[in-house]
Amino acid sequence: MEIYLCIYAVWNLVVFIIYGADKRKAVRGKWRISETALILTAFLSGGLGAMLGMSFFHHKTKKLKFKILIPVAMVLNIVTIVGIGMCTK
Numbered sequence: 001m002e003i004y005l006c007i008y009a010v011w012n013l014v015v016f017i018i019y020g021a022d023k024r025k026a027v028r029g030k031w032r033i034s035e036t037a038l039i040l041t042a043f044l045s046g047g048l049g050a051m052l053g054m055s056f057f058h059h060k061t062k063k064l065k066f067k068i069l070i071p072v073a074m075v076l077n078i079v080t081i082v083g084i085g086m087c088t089k
Contacts, residue, residue: 001088008045008081015046019053019060026059035060039069045081047074 018041022033038060042050050070053059060066 001085004081004084004088008077011044012046012049012052015041015049016053016056019050020057023053023057023059035063035065039066039073042070042073043076045077047071047077050074 018033019038022038025032038050047070051074054061054066054070
């Protein structure tokens with residue numbers, strides 16, 4: 001179980017950094033990471049990193065699809081981690 005939590009933590013840190021990088025690109029008017037890619041990273045076990053990235057960088061907080069989909073991704077991620085934990089006992 002510890003390895004899954006380590007992978008989860010590292011991936012969420014990566015997603016957090018991706019949200020920060022996209023915000024920085026937005027401020028500088030540079031090429032951006034697609035919204036689809038940002039949401040996909042959240043659903044691929046990066047929901048917590050995405051939520052923290054949105055909050056910390058004030059990024060995509062006004063977009064309705066992010067307000068809805070990122071919390072949904074986070075809940076699904078938690079359910080998955082708990083499920084893995086129950087299966088590995």
